[in-house]
Amino acid sequence: xxxxxxxxxxxxxxxxxxxxxxxxxxxxxxxxxxxxxxxxxxxxxxxxxxxxxxxxxxxxxxxxxxxxxxxxxxxxxxxxxxxxxxxxxxxxxxxxxxxxxxxxxxxxxxxxxxxxxxxxxxxxxxxxxxxxxxxxxxxxxxxxxxxxxxxxxxxxxxxxxxxxxxxxxxxxxxxxxxxxxxxxxxxxxxxxxxxxxxxxxxxxxxxxxxxxxxxxxxxxxxxxxxxxxxxxxxxxxxxxxxxxxxxxxxxxxxxxxxxxxxxxxxxxxxxxxxxxxxxxxxxxxxxxxxxx
Amino acid sequence: xxxxxxxxxxxxxxxxxxxxxxxxxxxxxxxxxxxxxxxxxxxxxxxxxxxxxxxxxxxxxxxxxxxxxxxxxxxxxxxxxxxxxxxxxxxxxxxxxxxxxxxxxxxxxxxxxxxxxxxxxxxxxxxxxxxxxxxxxxxxxxxxxxxxxxxxxxxxxxxxxxxxxxxxxxxxxxxxxxxxxxxxxxxxxxxxxxxxxxxxxxxxxxxxxxxxxxxxxxxxxxxxxxxxxxxxxxxxxxxxxxxxxxxxxxxxxxxxxxxxxxxxxxxxxxxxxxxxxxxxxxxxxxxxxxxxx
Ligand SMILES: Nc1ncnc2c1ncn2[C@@H]1O[C@H](COP(=O)(O)OP(=O)(O)OP(=O)(O)O)[C@@H](O)[C@H]1O
Ligand SMILES: [Mg+2]
Numbered sequence: 052x053x054x055x056x057x058x059x060x061x062x063x064x065x066x067x068x069x070x071x072x073x074x075x076x077x078x079x080x081x082x083x084x085x086x087x088x089x090x091x092x093x094x095x096x097x098x099x100x101x102x103x104x105x106x107x108x109x110x111x112x113x114x115x116x117x118x119x120x121x122x123x124x125x126x127x128x129x130x131x132x133x134x135x136x137x138x139x140x141x142x143x144x145x146x147x148x149x150x151x152x153x154x155x156x157x158x159x160x161x162x163x164x165x166x167x168x169x170x171x172x173x174x175x176x177x178x179x180x181x182x183x184x185x186x187x188x189x190x191x192x193x194x195x196x197x198x199x200x201x202x203x204x205x206x207x208x209x210x211x212x213x214x215x216x217x218x219x220x221x222x223x224x225x226x227x228x229x230x231x232x233x234x235x236x237x238x239x240x241x242x243x244x245x246x247x248x249x250x251x252x253x254x255x256x257x258x259x260x261x262x263x264x265x266x267x268x269x270x271x272x273x274x275x276x277x278x279x280x281x282x283x284x285x286x287x288x289x290x291x292x293x294x295x296x297x298x299x300x301x302x303x304x305x306x307x308x309x310x311x312x313x314x315x316x317x318x319x320x321x322x323x324x325x326x327x328x329x330x331x332x333x334x335x336x337x338x339x340x341x342x343x
Numbered sequence: 344x345x346x347x348x349x350x351x352x353x354x355x356x357x358x359x360x361x362x363x364x365x366x367x368x369x370x371x372x373x374x375x376x377x378x379x380x381x382x383x384x385x386x387x388x389x390x391x392x393x394x395x396x397x398x399x400x401x402x403x404x405x406x407x408x409x410x411x412x413x414x415x416x417x418x419x420x421x422x423x424x425x426x427x428x429x430x431x432x433x434x435x436x437x438x439x440x441x442x443x444x445x446x447x448x449x450x451x452x453x454x455x456x457x458x459x460x461x462x463x464x465x466x467x468x469x470x471x472x473x474x475x476x477x478x479x480x481x482x483x484x485x486x487x488x489x490x491x492x493x494x495x496x497x498x499x500x501x502x503x504x505x506x507x508x509x510x511x512x513x514x515x516x517x518x519x520x521x522x523x524x525x526x527x528x529x530x531x532x533x534x535x536x537x538x539x540x541x542x543x544x545x546x547x548x549x550x551x552x553x554x555x556x557x558x559x560x561x562x563x564x565x566x567x568x569x570x571x572x573x574x575x576x577x578x579x580x581x582x583x584x585x586x587x588x589x590x591x592x593x594x595x596x597x598x599x600x601x602x603x604x605x606x607x608x609x610x611x612x613x614x615x616x617x618x619x620x621x622x623x624x625x626x627x628x629x630x631x632x633x634x635x636x
Contacts, residue, residue, distance in 0.1 A: 133443050143438055
């Protein structure tokens with residue numbers, strides 16, 4: 052492992068694979084030889100259909116599952132070591148929290164697990180509860196929380212030790228539209244603060260808004276990866292962004308383009324949406340799978 | 344490198360998990376119900392007396408020590424059986440281990456939480472026990488002062504001294520201490536079973552069987568030493584060497600019979616308890632550490 056890549060990457064996986072044994076003879080491939088890197092201070096979107104291996108990837112990265120093959124590193128440290136998780140926050144796919152604790156107690160509990168205590172911890176708990184908008188419910192037990200409220204408490208708990216890296220598995224699932232926008236804005240704010248974020252989501256509009264790079268998983272394999280802007284740029288078309296030309300000069304150039312056989316379609320940014328790209332890629336993948 | 348601060352085992356994290364485990368058990372119904380039953384049974388001993396012609400103090404001691412041991416064991420076995428399976432089934436262990444928490448901290452945290460709660464439970468029951476004893480003492484003293492029920496040739500002073508000696512018995516403390524350490528072993532055994540079995544009912548049954556066998560070990564050992572029949576020898580051997588000798592922790596019978604047990608023996612038994620618990624937890628750690636959660 053060369054030093055350059057291990058210090059500038061927040062997450063790095065090499066041939067990371069996970070097979071689940073579901074019965075004596077059958078096994079399910081959760082993840083198949085995944086190689087990918089999330090750089091520091093990047094927002095990375097992990098996309099894919101249900102059961103494609105997104106949550107499995109996150110659990111492997113956290114050392115919750117033992118890989119069948121390959122390895123994962125966090126900030127250059129093998130995820131087998133507990134130290135690799137010192138500066139990581141995790142929002143699980145489902146609210147795996149204690150029903151008998153109140154919202155406040157939950158955040159405090161996870162803060163203590165990160166070694167926090169005293170005034171600093173109490174201030175942080177209040178700050179986070181306010182941030183996720185649960186002040187009115189902070190003393191209620193989680194057993195009585197709604198889906199969206201649980202999601203919010205999950206987010207607060209993930210951020211309790213102010214981690215450098217956040218692994219968010221569907222942070223907006225079950226959250227109302229306003230909460231959803233708040234979470235999007237929060238992710239952008241966290242990026243400005245220099246955090247790294249790995250985001251799994253099915254809300255493609257939102258992913259397009261916040262992610263620098265995306266990867267699409269299918270059947271446990273990475274089938275497309277790259278810079279969001281680059282991926283969404285249509286290479287068969289070309290766009291000039293011009294400043295300071297007069298109306299007359301523009302129409303002159305327009306005529307010239309026509310003379311050379313070009314055709315001006317429209318002005319503005321010629322991008323497809325991530326949604327279209329996603330659907331297209333996944334359909335291709337399905338075709339490939341059927342072809343095997 | 345920025346994230347390379349070394350990270351070691353921490354008692355603060357262990358205690359955080361332990362305290363949370365206590366909250367978990369205390370906020371469950373079964374604990375209240377068992378505790379309530381235990382307390383009722385203790386208090387019942389006063390009323391059973393009306394029907395008993397046995398020596399009152401002796402009866403209260405015998406009955407209460409047995410009740411404390413019984414309800415303590417019940418709470419331990421049921422409480423411990425749930426600790427790990429619930430965490431794994433509800434996957435509440437995921438966000439915990441996603442924080443920088445060692446699995447050993449988690450395991451020992453669960454164990455510590457359970458034995459701390461047991462300590463509090465036993466303290467509560469002991470306080471009630473003591474209250475019952477002192478209540479009986481005042482009654483007996485009043486009787487003695489009034490000269491009621493005095494045996495032939497016994498002065499009032501002597502009778503008072505006898506009552507006090509019988510009630511204020513430091514040996515009782517030893518008995519309860521040993522009950523506690525016996526439950527600590529049972530708790531460790533329960534945790535060990537839960538590291539590889541996922542069903543609460545199975546854990547309860549297994550731990551109960553070991554608990555019962557643990558009281559037969561002394562007898563079994565004597566049998567094993569003397570018995571010549573080959574067929575039962577291996578089975579007894581397993582019983583003798585792997586099952587903890589819980590009977591060694593039971594000094595209540597001796598005490599009620601008026602025999603005294605030396606501190607030396609008490610400490611020796613506690614040392615055995617520590618050793619056995621340590622070994623069991625070590626094995627549990629190795630299983631749990633490599634377990635796929
Ligand atoms: N603990 C497990 N035991 C058995 N199979 C599992 C387990 N966890 C995941 N899988 C399997 O691995 C595959 C990937 O699952 P995963 O949860 O990673 O999907 P996902 O991409 O997160 O899907 P979703 O969008 O529904 O959240 C699925 O086929 C799933 O059935
Ligand atoms: Mg998922």
